[in-house]
Amino acid sequence: MKTPILKAVLFFIAMNITLSVYSFASNSDPVTPNATTKTEDVKGQQLVNRLKEIRAMDKSDLSRAERKALRKEVKEIKNELALNHQGVYLSVGAIIIIILLLILLL
Structure with missing residues (x-):
């Protein structure tokens, strides 16, 4: 019974990290991107x-x-x-944690 709970918790943590990285990357430039991107x-x-x-x-x-x-x-x-x-950069530690989470989830 502990395995499904552990998988659910790890899945929740992985989704939380993914969404926080995505929201940070999408909120980094509040100016309209079309006007500045061309110039x-x-x-x-x-x-x-x-x-x-x-x-x-x-x-x-x-x-x-x-x-x-x-x-x-x-x-x-x-x-x-x-x-x-500009871009989203991941540290080596973050990559290792993501890989470990993927191994545990799959």
Whole structure:
């Protein structure tokens, strides 16, 4: 009799975790996503194109200061792209707990 109760409790805990992660991810941006997504996509594509241009450049003609400025620009672009990319990240501990719950439930 303990097995069905344990399964029900574990199922309830797993559903609670799943719903809380989903609600946290869906409530992270209260602004309308259509207006900001298009402008962010265009700006992100421009930044990626600039990175490709920098990589394709012949840097052997540049002075030391110009190369340093390019490195700084690349770092800034990468940081800006990283900040715009949003997502839900799970820690290793959370993944292990989820796997254990799935093993116990199934």
